[in-house]
Amino acid sequence: MxxxxxxxxxxxxxxxxxxxxxxxxxxxxxxxxxxxxxxxxxxxxxxxxxxxxxxxxxxxxxxxxxxxxxxxxxxxxxxxxxxxxxxPSKLSSSMHGMKIEGSDKKKDQEIFDRAKKIIEDNNFDFKTNIEKTYIELDKPTIDDNICDIDRIERYVRNNLGYDEIDYTVELLRKVPEVIRESDFNVTITYVKKKNKITILNIEPGNNENQLYGVAIDIGTTSVVVCLVDLYSKEIVDKASSGNAQIKYGADVIHRIIYSTKKNGLKHLRDAVIDETINPLLESIYIKNNIDKDNVVSLVIAGNTTMSSLFLGVHTDYLRQEPFIPPFLKSPKLIGKDIGLNVNDSAYIFLAPSVASYVGGDITAGVLSAGIWTSEENILFIDLGTNGEIVFGNKDYMMSCACSAGPAFEGGGISCGMRASNGAIEKVSIDKETLYPKLSIIGDDKPIGICGSGIIDLICQMLLSGVVDRRGKINKDLNNDRIRFNEHEIGEYVLAFKEEYGIENDITVTEVDIDNFIRAKGAIYSGAATLIESLGMDFSAIDKVYIAGGIGNNLNIENSILIGLLPDIEREKFAYIGNSSLVGSYLALVSKDAKMKLQDIGNEMTYVELSVYPTYMDEFISACFLPHTNIEQFPTVKELLGDKVKI
Incomplete structure (x- = not known):
């Protein structure tokens, strides 16, 4: 040994x-x-x-x-x-986000307000079908000797008006002790379905004031858990961290491959449940003095791979042509089925997927974005670890997925990380000195650079002449921030270790730039191809909604200048944050919204880009700064002037 x-x-x-x-x-x-x-x-x-x-x-x-x-x-x-x-601590930078991050009350209120507006605008009921009721049971006697569960059913039938009750064996195991502990005065939590109820929980005494649900966004890179009071519909608390599955690969393809190894599927499932979601839940419970048995409803959104791995379902056929997912709609699930730190009988609903690479995170995002009710043409782009795009309005919704990779959340970049404390989120470069000015999340020492910072950086490097339109660093510049290794691969130094007292220099290399150019090229070409499939072009867009983990600090202008987004009127663009979480929250607090979420999953049309005849040509053309056809980017053409040639 x-x-x-x-x-x-x-x-x-x-x-x-x-x-x-x-x-x-x-x-x-x-x-x-x-x-x-x-x-x-x-x-x-x-x-x-x-x-x-x-x-x-x-x-x-x-x-x-x-x-x-x-x-x-x-x-x-x-x-x-x-x-x-x-x-080295630097080499753990992308997992810096594994630290549990707490709630932001301002952002929580924004989620609540936005969801409430969608519910009101569409005349949805702002309620669920879960209730809690205090009941006083007749005590058993020699003459009244029916069994415990029948005693509860009799009360429900005579006093609440339901014909029958249903329950799990987990609930049944609690009944004998709980009803006697409380002298037959208990509180039941149940789901209403016409003339029938399913009891989820039973508690001693009167405890009608605590009823909670959880909305969860399972991202490939990060996970967000949101605890909601099902009475007030307000967000009690929220916590997030990196997805522990990242140690098995930054993107879904690498994780699918790992899942085929011995115990790989179990390791991936354990990573997202035991190492990520349950610790987030536990942190919220402790902070807010919550009993997990009062958490009785969950809505979870993730891409098709994340949803499958969450359930421990084999995913390898999802990545092989003809790309068949194991399931699209949520099976019937309760807490004990999954091993989540919630009530064993809690109802769990997975947002429906559309195809192998358009999952529940996108259907939930579309629900929150309101495309399904819009008169205008909306282009919805999710800039997470995977690049998904939806285009449409109330009459149609077309979707596709791009092989963007994890670059927008810092993956595939040598000093990349997710948008958390220590991440460089904004960059500007002085054109004379080539000195960078950095904005760092938390105003602390820099650890790495996140997606929004990478976009700014590459744009600034292009405009200052550090890189050409191919993304190659200019060898003629004599500056200590530009250097080349023994293989002639260039890099630009964002932060010298001596400047900030950090372990190593923070740099971006030509390899990093190339990775990012391919990622942004995939998004642009995907959007162009999707819209072209309808016989339209970018002029048909009325609004562009940007969602995903890249952060509110995404600079739209810089994103256009590098060719990530189309060069159209700037007022058409809006960043809508974590739309997947908002959609999950909507489905949690409104049964009508949950039904609409299911409808969206059924109605959305998927376009497989890999077999679309013009996609590859469009992708190759988009793998330049901003594009081989500069005429598509008049703003960039004007800014670059005589540097416009490739």
Whole structure:
């Protein structure tokens, strides 16, 4: 047996000779960022070998000076003897968001106000079919010796007007003790369905004032949990963190591949439930003194892969042509089925998916965006780890998905991270000195750069001449912030370690820029192809709604200048935040909204871009700054002037 001492985590583990270092870390809950899921293509799993020898090779991702200092790729390393390893804090930057982040009352109120307006504008009932009632049961006697559950059913039939009750075995197990503990005076929580109720919970005494539901957005990169008072419909609290599945790959394809490995599906399910959602729920319960048994309804939205992995359902056929998902509509689920930290009998509803790569997060987003009731043509773009697009109005809704990858949430970028404390979110560059001015979330030392910051940075690099329209760094510039490695790959230094007292320089490389250009090209070409499939062009758009995890600090102008968004009137653009969470909240607090969410899933048409004849040509054309056809971007043409040539 071999000992591996992760000095940075103060943890020593035992393994066998020849085991992969990345897998050793994963198996022992030590996070090492590996967006490519360990196929040696991203170079982000660099760790420092402090003692001992390993079986590894130097790759293009490791600089000569780093190699001399002992840096290796964990995914490309086998252990052969006792070693000591340090995981640099910088290399955990994308998991900085695994720290639980609390509620923002202003944003919570915005969600409530927006949802309420949608409910009022569409004459939806602002109520659910879940209720709570205090009941006083007759005590059993020799003459009145019916069983406990029949005693409850008799009361319900005689006093509440329902013909029958239904319940789970979990509920039944609680009944005998609870009714006697409270001298046969109890509170029942139940779901109404015509003349029948399903009892979800039973509590001693009168406890009619606590009734909660949870809306959850399961993103590929991050997860948000929102606790809601089902009486007032107000948001009690909200918490978010990174999705712990990220250690198995930054995007859905890598996770699907990992799910096919031994115990892979279980590991992924455990990561999202036991390591992500349940800790978020627990943090809210403790903070607000909530009993989990009073959480009786959940609405959960995630893309098709996330929904499948959440249920532990095999997903491999979803990524193989003809791209068939295992399910689209939510099966009947209760809390115990999933292992969530809620009432065992809690109702769980998954937002319906449309296709393999247009999931419940998009149907929930469309519900909140109001496309289904709009007279105007709305282009809806979700800039999360996956790029999904919807175009339409009340008469039709067309959708597609783009292979954008995780770049908009910092994945696939050497110093990338999600939008949390320490992330560079805004960048401007002085055209004379090429000195960057940074805006950092939390006004702290920079850790990395998030999606909105990357957009600003690439735009500023283009306008200041640091990069050309291919995204290549100008070798003729004599500036200490521009440098090239031994392989002639250029990089721009956003933050020198000496400037901020940080562990390493924060840089963006030509590889990073190329990754981002492909991501933005996928979004633009996807939108163009989707609209073209209807015989229209961008002039037909009345409004553009931007949703997703990229943050409120998305600069629309810079997004247009790099060719992410079409060059149309700026007043048509609006950022609508986490539309998936808002849609989940809507379905949680309004049974009418939940029915509309199901309708949206049935009515939306999916366009498979991979087989659409013009998509690949459009994508290749969009993989420049801003596009090979500069005429589509008159604003950029005017700004670049004589630099317009590729």
């Amino acid at each position: 071999i000992r591996v001492n992760f000095k940075s985590h103060n943890k020593e583990v035992i393994c066998s000779k020849g085991e992969n270092l990345l897998e050793i870390a994963r198996n022992n809950k030590i996070f090492i960022d590996a967006p490519c899921n360990g196929n040696v293509s991203c170079g982000k799993c660099k760790v420092k070998l402090l003692k001992g020898k390993v079986d590894t090779e130097k790759t293009l991702h490791i600089k000569d000076e780093e190699w001399e200092q002992g840096y290796i790729l964990a995914c490309n390393t086998k252990v052969i003897e006792d070693i000591e390893i340090e995981v």
